Amino acid sequence: MNVGVLASGTGSNLESILEAGIPVVVVIADRPCRALEVAEQAGVASELVQRMSFGKDFDRDAYTHQVIEALKRHDVELVVMAGFGTIIPAVAGAYPGRVLNTHPALLPAFPGWHSVKEALDRGVKLTGVTVHIATEEVDAGPILAQEAVAVLPGDTEDTLHERIKEVERRLYPDTIRQVIEGTLP
Numbered sequence: 732m733n734v735g736v737l738a739s740g741t742g743s744n745l746e747s748i749l750e751a752g753i754p755v756v757v758v759i760a761d762r763p764c765r766a767l768e769v770a771e772q773a774g775v776a777s778e779l780v781q782r783m784s785f786g787k788d789f790d791r792d793a794y795t796h797q798v799i800e801a802l803k804r805h806d807v808e809l810v811v812m813a814g815f816g817t818i819i820p821a822v823a824g825a826y827p828g829r830v831l832n833t834h835p836a837l838l839p840a841f842p843g844w845h846s847v848k849e850a851l852d853r854g855v856k857l858t859g860v861t862v863h864i865a866t867e868e869v870d871a872g873p874i875l876a877q878e879a880v881a882v883l884p885g886d887t888e889d890t891l892h893e894r895i896k897e898v899e900r901r902l903y904p905d906t907i908r909q910v911i912e913g914t915l916p
């Protein structure tokens with residue numbers, strides 16, 4: 732099953748996915764980022780489908796269309812979001828049940844961009860990781876896997892997020908593999 736990874740950040744989840752031998756055929760980024768370098772070093776095709784604007788004039792439909800075109804051009808069958816910084820719900824419409832996401836909290840708690848900070852601010856003692864099928868509604872699709880991460884005294888957003896990402900780097904590739912093998916969902 733051809734996998735396309737969407738990423739915007741440091742690409743540590745992408746690295747774990749590649750190390751796990753998941754058959755990634757293309758990495759698509761919405762901005763210049765380390766994830767593109769990770770792809771290049773691994774000899775995987777990469778495409779920068781750059782956002783033209785981060786303001787109110789951002790044409791989400793046109794942008795989403797470009798991303799879907801790039802995915803189709805590489806014959807992607809399973810889309811894996813690994814820290815993609817643009818909300819593009821229509822991709823789930825083009826790939827129904829075939830878009831996966833990892834979220835750094837125990838959904839349905841703390842959806843959205845600031846889940847690590849919000850968990851910390853709320854004073855929860857446990858947060859964690861959710862791997863789910865992405866639907867047109869953000870952070871709301873069927874849950875495939877979850878694992879808890881304890882919030883420790885003295886945690887900052889960075890230290891907590893890093894411990895969450897350590898779990899993501901194991902749980903996400905494991906879950907992707909199960910989807911490819913057909914044992915999930």
Ligand code: GRF
Binds near residue numbers: 743835
């Ligand atoms: C992950 O925590 C992911 O859940 C969130 O963004 C982070 C990406 O990290 N959406 P990286 O770029 O893979 O290191």
